[in-house]
Amino acid sequence: MYVKTERHPDLAPPVLEAGALAWARKNLFSSPLNTLLTLFGLWLLWATVPPFLSWAVINANWAGDGRAACETLPGEQAGACWVFIKIRLGVLFYGFYPEPERWRIDMAAIQLFAALAPLIAASLAPGRWERGLVLFPAAGALAVLALCGPVPGLVAAAFLLAPSILCRVDFTRLTVRLPTNPLLRAALAAGVFLGVRYAAQTFMPKAADSLAIFSLVLLFLAATMGKAGPTRWRLSLLVFVFPFISFWLLLGDAFGLPHVATDQWGGMSLTLIIASFGMSTSLPLGILLALGRRSTMPVIRSLCVAYIEFIRGVPLISVLFMASVMLPLMLPPGTTFDKLLRALVGMSIFYAAYMAEVVRGGLQALPKGQFEAAEALGFRYWRAMRLIIMPQALRVVIPGITNTFLGLFKDTTLVAVINLMDILGVVKSALADSQWLGFTKEGYLFAGFAFWVFCFGISRYSMQLEKRLKVKR
């Protein structure tokens, strides 16, 4: 018989082989094949990296302000001509947006950055930043104040600092007072819409429609947010309010700003506009389509299936062509339909179909019991989806959503087929400048680098988000 009389003590885990050499032996030279691959990899690095660095950095021309700065003297090694990019930086970012109005793009960009920065900072170092988070919006508001003047500064301050104030307000008090009857709700919404539109006709007729829609969005926010933390407010303002601010800012014809037609927009700013519009519309549309595809109502389900399968079956280019060529044919003659708007619509209907399938994957991963528990507690369909099902489903598919977003971001270059000047278009037109022939490499490298910076940012952010949300489960 065996009886244990003493408890075994808890030991520290065994120390793995340490040191650089041990690591190298284990990871790089563990087998003949592995050794061969390592050597090949080293040779590849040696053959490509130094020449590239010497061209792109060491021998590159950074200073100067003309073609002459980039002449390669005899005996000198060829280097990149970043002067070419430096001189074009304005066009590369702003496109052909009139120079005196460029501050409007700056202002939108600063606001976007200041609104995003706290979200990113919070996800990179959760907890530690919480107190300082208000600094980013404050700094953004100050930057706008300094660069763009007092009125834009005040607008920016109101927008950027609002989350810190709104999170103290308990909007459930308002929600409770709103009518539950759908007819009354519709009547209230219509009343607000028409009222604002009528009032706006007198002082800002060109922006009356957008103001009226904006007031509806505000009403929706107030009715649905309840008591939310600053992060949720920041995100909601970013998604629901910022687009309106930047719409008025960039297009003008409102709040005393002169009109800038969309065919003057271009460059990186246009790329960002198309990408962010595409992302922020394709996700909600995709969610609706995914829910539709799982609906118990046969008509809705088959419509959604047909839409998704049709769109997924055609290339984006043809969707853009259709939006550009077919839509004007279908609309009554005489209606002008902005070229940029066509591209935006094309992008979002295309990517909505992809997003729908990603979201559906998340929905399928959820146990049925979640919806049943929501039902048993008295939740109706939409509210259960919004508060219980979607937050979980979307969490599961963050990698898929990120993937689709990255695809979307890079596919913005396809708007070239309908003659919009996104960053690639601007680079191309700069390359065609007879004074600056022969700087193709620099041009495309810069465009590629710009894309990489944004895509890498998106991908890192999503990884952090995933990690942080996983902790909570």
Place this chain on the structure above:
Amino acid sequence: MTTQETHHAIEITGLHKWYGDFHVLKDINLQVPQGERLVICGPSGSGKSTMVRCINKLEDFQRGSIVVDGIPLTDDLKRIDRVRREVGMLFQNFNLFPHLTVLENCTLAPVWVRRMPQREAEELAMHFLARVRIPDQAGKYPGQLSGGQQQRVAIARCLCMNPKIMLFDEPTSALDPEMIKEVLDVMIDLAESGMTMICVTHEMGFARTVADRVIFMDQGEIMEINTPDAFFRNPQTDRAKEFLGQILSHGFDETAG
């Protein structure tokens, strides 16, 4: 407790349900007076869950009628809402919302369905969390709790909606033996407060101490309705005898009481 003592909490008459061709529930007739504690038992697949889920319309039924607290259940969404306000439900695998904290799990429905101010809902939630004896876990996520704690949170979440009737669908069968007692204790506490309870369970100790009546179901039919004492001592049907024999021989008995 209520002003209308005249009607039953639940009245089921001539209920039939099919899944496709499969006849799951056959001619169920049952009246549950207010404040009664009813235990339902029966072999797996006998339709216990299906019947209980019909009461708050998680399942449709094809024939017969169910009247809950005087409200006849139809396809009308308004009525279903009203019934679901009266009826709370506990599930075998808890079904807490994993993306919300324990406190948020409890306040979500009061705020969004009952339209209660957040502050008030939080106070209510803390009150019930204290009652199920886990007020200190309010800030945690369900995934960080043990099964027994999760089921108690689920009970608190139900209670926050102030139901008149509670349905339990095998609330302890997904739990490790040492956690069953903590959940049963809370349920006994509830029973003593006068709540109308319908409880699908094989915890015979619980049934003996708490139940007013025991129902035995087999193959979609109610085979026997009896007092717990009579049912356990002397079951009338062969199926019930066989079933009890199996349950007892597996040592399920006397885990609570």
